[in-house]
Amino acid sequence: AQSVAQPEDQVNVAEGNPLTVKCTYSVSGNPYLFWYVQYPNRGLQFLLKYITGDNLVKGSYGFEAEFNKSQTSFHLKKPSALVSDSALYFCAVRDGVSGNTPLVFGKGTRLSVIA
């Protein structure tokens, strides 16, 4: 069975500092990994995905994530945080062996960027 762990409920970072939001996963086949962001009272917005290829994936709004197969991790990063990045971030995985299978989400990490 697939699973995702986001070990931090909350991450606080000062504006302009680099940020990291952690994610580890478990999947039986090849992992397809995703990051989504949710602003208050809104749906989820897609940030980036890893399917295959380069381990460093670049996404929207300056975010990037690094796929690490040996550590089964897919941490989200940004070199310089903005106050507007404050939101709820979800990591998700699905098994790449199957077709359009459902995503399994982590519980989310609330990012707070302080001016």
Next chain:
Amino acid sequence: NAGVMQNPRHLVRRRGQEARLRCSPMKGHSHVYWYRQLPEEGLKFMVYLQKENIIDESGMPKERFSAEFPKEGPSILRIQQVVRGDSAAYFCASSARQGLGEQYFGPGTRLTVT
């Protein structure tokens, strides 16, 4: 290209009433997924449908909940005889027929059962 649309955005029902949530996928998308989000929690998969077919309903409660995606019209998530525990945000997502792509989410329907 309009995104995934859900309506209503907010729905209030008394215990015992029925709730009907609608989802129109993105144009060209034939795969629809329903998720439920409880306060301060992640999204939990409920059901996956393609046109006229339920592909995976492993996350949906066996009683009171049903879903459909007819040949014409939106996908419907129906909750009969709602209880307070059904209060949550319900999100619909869609993906394209082919590809390994991401799911695009609608804005959600926030159901409150009083």
